[in-house]
Amino acid sequence: MPQKPTDLAAIEWEDLRYFLHLAREKSLSGAARKLGTTQPTMSRRLELFESKLGAILFDRFPSGLRLSDTGRQILDYAERMEDAALAAQRIAVGSSAGLTGTVRVTSPEWLGARILSPLLAKFCAAHPTVTVELVTDAEALSLTRREIDVALRFGRFQQDGLMQRKIASIPFELYAAAAYLKAKGPPDFSDGGADAALITMNAALAESVAETKWLRRYLPQAHVGFCSNSRDGQAAAAAAGAGLVCLPTRLASAYPALRSIKTPAPVPSRELWLGFHRDTGKVRRVRAVVDFIAGEFRQFA
Known part of the structure; x- marks a missing residue:
């Protein structure tokens, strides 16, 4: 249980900086990585800050940290102080x-x-x-x-x-490896690409990229054989014959095995x-x- 606050003047900007990282990362380990320190150090800093304030700032759970009611109120003020400090720093740097x-x-x-x-x-x-x-x-x-x-x-x-x-x-285009096209042929857009294999972004990112929507529109029957949040990873998988992929033309040019595929409508640019x-x-x-x-x-x- 935090002690009754004895010296609020002892609260320093470093206390608030550690607090802000904990609030954003929602874990001791995540905040420690951001600050280049250790999890035990983060834990000690948090306990010291809560002791100074005489309040619990985070509820502890096995999955991580969650701001308490008091913590949420302090977060607003801490972010304002951070904005002011960063503005002063930018002005100084700008000189x-x-x-x-x-x-x-x-x-x-x-x-x-x-x-x-x-x-x-x-x-x-x-x-x-x-x-x-x-x-x-x-x-x-x-x-x-x-x-x-x-x-x-x-x-x-x-x-x-x-x-x-x-x-x-x-610009983006649709690509596949020469070996894939030799084995399966180009996708049949008239039947939605029922026999085609696709390479796409991970599910967490798929909804936010225009080319995924394009693939679903023109190849709705194709199955996703490989997905990755790395464009280079997608290109490498396609070059190895894993399926069809929408890629930036400049990236695809770095993979000689890839061939551009004629499509009924242009793949959206970004x-x-x-x-x-x-x-x-x-x-x-x-x-x-x-x-x-x-x-x-x-x-x-």
């Missing part, structure tokens, strides 16, 4: 005029590996005093919390305070958006990276 330092960029995995990395290599060669860190991760990193400086996403950004622009329309916070966008090195990426992607427009 730096030099084209030096690190710029963190995030993008979908295949885009980062196949397209963005070679482009950013050109930027690094032209600006040797700037370090570009590319993070390709399925998890969306936050621009507002300064986890990242520049983000590329398929779809608009929803957070407040961001600047964003559509920088490309990425809009690529570039986003950054309006404050960090004032930093010369960040703006330089933003303008460079946007310029390089004009070829896809």
Whole structure:
């Protein structure tokens, strides 16, 4: 049972930072990974903070943590304090005029590996005093919390305070391996592809991608033989003969075994958006990276 609070002035920003990560990750282990610390340390920090406040902030369950009523109330104030602290930090960073330092960029995995990395290599060669860190991760990193400086996403950004622009329309086509087509032939769209095998996104992502809806419309009788949240994983499976797959044309070109398939209607393209916070966008090195990426992607427009 938490003790009666004795010194509220002793509460520090670090207390709230640990609390915010626990609230977002809903587990000691998840928050520990985010903060680069250990689960026992997170547990001790939580117990100390609850002792300082004299209140239970989380209900503990085998599946993880859930905010208590008091915790939910404190979360609102903690997030406001975080916003204020980050705004001050962005203003301070934005006052730096030099084209030096690190710029963190995030993008979908295949885009980062196949397209963005070679482009950013050109930027690094032209600006040797700037370090570009590319993070390709399925998890969306936050621009507002300064986890990242520049983000590329398929779809608009929803957070407040961001600047964003559509920088490309990425074409997709339907593909299969030559060996698959030799064995089964191209899909029969007239009967819904009853004998066809499909390669798609995992179920958790399938509903959010346009090409899955396209496949269901034109090949409703086909069965899903393989699914993955990795575009490269899908392409590799298709190249090995696992079935039909909708892929970005630039990714498919990296797999010689794949063949484009004529379809009754075009596979939907995907809009690529570039986003950054309006404050960090004032930093010369960040703006330089933003303008460079946007310029390089004009070829896809």
